[in-house]
Amino acid sequence: MEPSLETYLALSGILFAIGAVGVIYKRNAIGMFMCIELMLNAVNLSFVAFARHYGDVTGQLFVFVVMAVAACEAAVGLGIIITFFRNRESIDVDDASIMRN
Amino acid sequence: MVTALFYLLAGLAIACAISCVYHKNPLYSAVSLIGVFLSLACIYLTLSAPFIAVTQILVYAGAIMVLVIFVIMLLNLDEDKPLNSLTYLYGVGGGLGLLLIAQAIFVFYAVNTAGQESVDSTAAGKTLSIGLAMYTQYLLPVEIVGILLLMAIVGAMIMSRRIREPNQRKAEKAVE
Amino acid sequence: MEPIVKTLFPFIVISVGIIAVFGGVMMIVAYTVLAERKVLGWIQGRIGPNRVGPWGLFQPFADLLKFILKEELIPDQSTRFIFYLAPLVALTCAFMPMIVYPFGPEIVGSFDFLPYGLGEGIKSLPLRVADLDVGVLYVLAITSVGxxxxALAGWSSNSKYSLMGGLRSSAQMISYELAMGASVIGVVMLAGSLSLGDIINAQINSTFRWFIIPQFIGFVVFLIAAFAETNRVPFDLPEAETELVAGFHTEYSALKFALFFMAEYVNMFTVSVMAVTLFLGGWYIPGLDYLARTVGMEWLFGVGTIGYALISHVGFLLKIFAFLFFYIWVRGTLPRFRFDQLMNFGWKFLLPVALANVILTVVVVFLVGRFW
Structure with a gap:
């Protein structure tokens, strides 16, 4: 017997909630970035669960697109973080309140 | 059997996710997040999506998190500072989290899919069907994603390029 | 009794398979270490280890005993948990790809002699643990997790040499993984499948028998990237002993060091198996089935018999040993790259060549499919 669709959705929801709390709670940019990845993964899980439920490949393709977007996000986001660190010697997002430099 | 495996992996994923948010040290968070990714990959395997499971490990665990750990090691980050001014965010965060978890539990109990028969198909996860769908029905999104990746590469290179010379910057700091 | 046995039977079979594979690989790895010391000795005009047993044959066991009995030192300021975790991660990721490799052809036969009707419906015994639909991707993914x-060993040791080693290693792995993945795409396109078993079958049915002939560029790129992925000379910057003491494992001693050491050699084995399976036909020896038919001894080593499987398996191992010897030979011959040279080589030469190979393969496959 397999777990039902709702079970997967509940797991996905819980992971998403933890990720969302993390984004608010974390103060450094890398931590926030990782929590966003966690939220993306929670969404991926629900996509795959739906794909399995309806026997359709579309959900898995969505996951594929999400992964590609996450990879772009990693490349650009980490680039921003490194540049920010170079200018401020910190990656605390509270220090990002000034647009100068 | 599958149910027991699912609950084991789900517990592992939630524990790792909480540990990722809880730890102040970014490297501990990163290692916990890798744990979440790996357990999610195993859950995808039980959902008969081996291609997505392997891509998950390859892209998330093998590429993105390696980059994150590389940056953490390169910048030699220390522990996260506690909140100084925005203490009310603890309340907001906790409230939002409780709301979202309540929503998840609501979904679990209220949405009833028992009436709908789930289509039992393991063919959807095969590499062949994914490849066929990707290059016929969904060709345009795949191309757009390709362009997006190219833009990200160019963007990352421009972003992390050193515009000013380090000596010049030091001189500026001295002036300040 | 009967239902329990019936439920447990698949688990028992798979467990026995995994134990057999791991045991075999461990023995091969132990003797690769000895062979490396011997061959390096010959290359440098020395004798190599010759004290323990005849020709030093028991040297690996003596080494193992030494590693177990040595005192374990843990740096005072290290991050304990991650310090313990790192060697385990390295060795586990080195071993995990083993389960998808086909170590030989299927043995066709009936298995009705098994009790409780367990052998019902089983027509053949495949010499592999699992045939994943995404075998090639699985191997690449697990290698990239390795x-x-x-990286964690370098970070948790709290030593600047270790940190430098870990940093270099992650940068190097990310760079060369791309070239490795791109070099495999050509083979995957020719075979039309990501499963390693299907790739070998496609090679058997192809014109050239082995994919090394149509995919020679891919093979060379794969080989170079494989050297980088396994941190071997000339790409052993993470543990460059002349610059970084011992790189990422500077602070490791005793059994933890042994785990890293073993992981490196298991990785060598893994990559050799990949190269053999993708480019050299895996266990397939061209002409063996034809020979059996002409000599009229199909009952002994025709396709599907135990004899055929044994000869193919030995051929497979010989191909792997040739690769391992090549590794050692290169180690005895070439100097080390500088780090900027390594990065330039990976990004500006290897990756473009691999991509060009992909495009070339696409064009050729399209034209051949169109006009033949």
């Missing part, structure tokens, strides 16, 4: 062992 970098965490080195």
């Amino acid at each position: 970098v965490y062992g080195i």
